[in-house]
Amino acid sequence: MTVLDDIVAGVREDLEDRRRRVPLTEMVERAQAAAPVRAFDLDADFSVIAEVKRRSPSRGDLAPISEPGRLAGLYAVGGARAISVLTESRRFSGSLDDFDEVRAAVDVPLLRKDFMVDEYQFHEARAHGADLVLLIVAALDPVQLRDYLALSAELGMTALVETHDAAELEIAADLDARLIGINTRNLKDLSVDTSRFAPLAELAPPGCTLVAESGVAGLADVESYAHAGAHAVLVGEALVRDGDPQSAVARFTSAGADIRTRATA
Numbered sequence: 544m545t546v547l548d549d550i551v552a553g554v555r556e557d558l559e560d561r562r563r564r565v566p567l568t569e570m571v572e573r574a575q576a577a578a579p580v581r582a583f584d585l586d587a588d589f590s591v592i593a594e595v596k597r598r599s600p601s602r603g604d605l606a607p608i609s610e611p612g613r614l615a616g617l618y619a620v621g622g623a624r625a626i627s628v629l630t631e632s633r634r635f636s637g638s639l640d641d642f643d644e645v646r647a648a649v650d651v652p653l654l655r656k657d658f659m660v661d662e663y664q665f666h667e668a669r670a671h672g673a674d675l676v677l678l679i680v681a682a683l684d685p686v687q688l689r690d691y692l693a694l695s696a697e698l699g700m701t702a703l704v705e706t707h708d709a710a711e712l713e714i715a716a717d718l719d720a721r722l723i724g725i726n727t728r729n730l731k732d733l734s735v736d737t738s739r740f741a742p743l744a745e746l747a748p749p750g751c752t753l754v755a756e757s758g759v760a761g762l763a764d765v766e767s768y769a770h771a772g773a774h775a776v777l778v779g780e781a782l783v784r785d786g787d788p789q790s791a792v793a794r795f796t797s798a799g800a801d802i803r804t805r806a807t808a
């Protein structure tokens with residue numbers, strides 16, 4: 544069993560508990576009654592998607608984050624274009640409670656960062672006020688990918704379609720995904736190799752908004768991703784460990800924007 548299979552198996556078990564408590568029909572109604580979606584700006588010069596991440600399978604405990612809403616507030620003041628909140632509990636110690644706290648604290652678009660493998664989770668995400676959801680190509684078959692991309696759009700949410708290699712990028716391109724992530728974390732051994740981004744970025748479909756995911760330890764990584772064509776970076780560990788996450792988001796955003804503006808001038 545791969546790490547991804549193992550994570551997904553746990554996600555499915557936890558999901559069944561929630562579905563027993565709140566059936567799909569009720570969750571659909573809650574999603575319909577949710578506050579309107581806040582649109583993620585796909586055309587910004589450069590965006591930081593700042594993540595609320597307590598722990599991870601690869602790195603263990605990262606930060607206790609006793610007040611996720613407060614951390615998200617600092618990200619927002621620093622200029623985060625969106626905030627990613629991990630809601631997977633077993634491996635990342637995230638939760639929908641964290642998501643709710645963040646939702647109550649900030650007005651920026653929120654990404655529900657989870658392993659989305661069932662229709663229920665999309666309605667649930669919207670019911671909790673999500674504006675973006677993650678679709679991991681490696682975790683879904685082609686029919687699920689197409690259906691969940693359509694369902695996300697139907698619910699008004701933007702899907703971040705996450706890829707790891709050329710074959711997955713081709714699948715994302717065939718789906719006409721507008722927001723495509725290239726995650727430089729290998730899902731088999733969980734190692735991160737930021738140098739994987741540049742050659743893959745060249746294969747991204749023209750016109751998409753490209754997000755570099757994982758491995759940002761500092762400004763040099765943001766700059767190198769932006770040079771290679773990233774329009775956004777998704778940053779977790781470096782921000783939750785930073786003593787001043789607000790300034791870190793601001794620095795990353797302006798460094799990336801400088802490079803992207805020069806590249807398109």
Ligand SMILES: O=C(O)c1ccccc1NCC(=O)[C@H](O)[C@H](O)COP(=O)(O)O
Nearest residue numbers: 599600601756757758759777778779780
């Ligand atoms: O972070 C992990 O160890 C991990 C393991 C298995 C699947 C996904 C995983 N991470 C999800 C992510 O994509 C990252 O949280 C995100 O890209 C931020 O990465 P980082 O800035 O390196 O914390």
